[in-house]
Amino acid sequence: MDAFAAEELQATFVPIVVYWLYAGLYTLAESSERYRLHTRKEQEAKDLVRRKDVVIGVLLQQAIQSVVALATLRLAKEDNTAAEKPKRTFPTVMTQLLIAMVVMDTWQYFVHRLMHINRFLYKHFHSKHHAIIVPYAVGAMYNHPVEGFFMDTIGGALSFLVSGMSPLAGTFFFSFTMKTVDDHCGMRLPWNPLQALFMNNSAYHDIHHQHYGSKFNFSQPFFVSWDRIMRTYMPCSRETKKKSP
Template identity: 30%
Template sequence: MLCNVTDIRMTDPIQELGDPHAPILQGLWESVRAGQRHIQLSPYLAASCAFLTHLALCAPFFFLDALGRVCQRVRSWRIAAGSGPPPSLQRWFQCFCRVLFKYTTAVLPAAALLQLLRSPNFPELAPTCWQLFVEVLACFLLFDTLFFIWHYSMHRVPWLYRTVHQMHHQHHVPFALAAQDASSAELLSLLLLALGSAWMLGCHPLSEVLFHFLNSWMAVEDHCGYNLPWALHKLLPCMGGAPYHHAHHKKQNTNFAPYFTHWDFLFGTYCASVQHSE
């Protein structure tokens, strides 16, 4: 009996839940590791979760757009207040169909192939809170840099703009779901940039999941079309937010970075945020 207990302890993670030196996130990580492993290793999990997460994060703005048709207060938060009412239900549905088609035909197969080639691992220990913060922040800084270079190139090379990026700019006044309304080639390139940022930094799986979730949220917020009182860019002046990205959709030759403003400042492509479109 004693031997059995010893064997179990030797095969358990080094840090037990009751250990005061165990990372705070160890309990959460243990529950993830103890889940259905065949589901966690499914090649279709990442793309499916990305699509469903995008829809869930867009849902509040869908209801905000619906409410904006009858509530003046909500309409006053819209950046493009002078360009007509919020997007209609038909426009949302058409955008949903386009995004679903591209995820099904391009993103899902590509993500499945990458997952099979990657062979993800599940380390025994969870990251510390500090490690989680540093890794997620590093992912955002690297992704922001890579996105700026790629986005700038797509606008400066006519062939790239026509074949890859032009479809996204059909939305002169963007809305939340339009964050993923782009060509299949662009969606695949952004997938590679996001996955590559986490892989190059060797992030813990928990850090990677949190980065992808926050990345989806910030992309949705950038395209939402609202300058909300509680928006993240009002708390962190280093971030552009929806008004900053709306200026890019309006003028197209400015504000190429997705979230932060430092690269646009350095390269002279920064434009003051558009508050209202005439």
């Protein structure tokens, strides 16, 4: 196996491992009510889908993504075969990652918003994700396969190709997009760096999953820029919700 092939496999499967490890940690933390945005009773009463079905749905989504990821990485290799291999300097890699983040945010904002505006798309596709009204980490990638393909899989492929990053940089980027696990964790942790550094965090995205906020906070997974530009921004309290008496 050549070095590129090894990096292809790494970029495809490491993010999946990161997803389940990170989601697993949050699943263990759910037993505590202290930092939950909603109580366990509220979650059990509101959510419309069983966790077993959520896990199966996420595994299906990841299987589809893996096939597309391998095809995209192979395409990138063929396009760069005759070209001189670019140097992986720190400024170059950071620039590529920033470009990928902007592309991902732009693609997902407008596809996500379309899924809400168009009644047909919402009813037949996006409503599956919103069956989880009280978000939790494992359900971050629970989507209809068609929606998952167009919003997440194609968004990731475009981010990778447009930015021109290497498979190694892609491993980091796609692992970092697992921030969506954090955004759906349903917990507000004061010591969590992702929740402190990014306004697009668990409290921000939780608003979108509630009925009163379903037309707001479409941005994901990194910034809130498009929500501000398109006037779909709804602020959230940055204070941790305390345990109910």
